[in-house]
Amino acid sequence: MSERSDVTDTACAYRRTGIVPVGEAGGLKALTDREREVLLLLGTGLGNRRLASELGIAERTVKAHIARIANKLGQETRLQVAVVSVLSHAVLCGDPSCPCRHSALSPGAPRVSVA
Secondary structure, eight states: OOOOOOTTOOOOHHHHHTOOSSSSSTGGGGSOHHHHHHHHHHTTTOOHHHHHHHHTSOHHHHHHHHHHHHHHHTOOSHHHHHHHHHHTHHHHOOOTTOGGGGSTTSTTOOOOOOO
């Protein structure tokens, strides 16, 4: 039986594991405009069929975009890419009135409710 870590251990999980899902967003600069669009939509949790419909492309093209995005960002799975999308939303989104740009990911910002 393994011991649970002490609840009082407040070290950041990123620091403890050495894994940072989003570093300096350097990999994001390598993405094309279309890949950035796909990445943003992937963060919404849509499946490939719905992504394809939203983008006006074939499902296999969506899969190809996601594979290229994962490769450029150094991620292994679609889920990891989706997490990067959510964590990087403020960097990726160009809509100045987007409520997510000032969401819970920004310290001190008001929380956005998703109902």
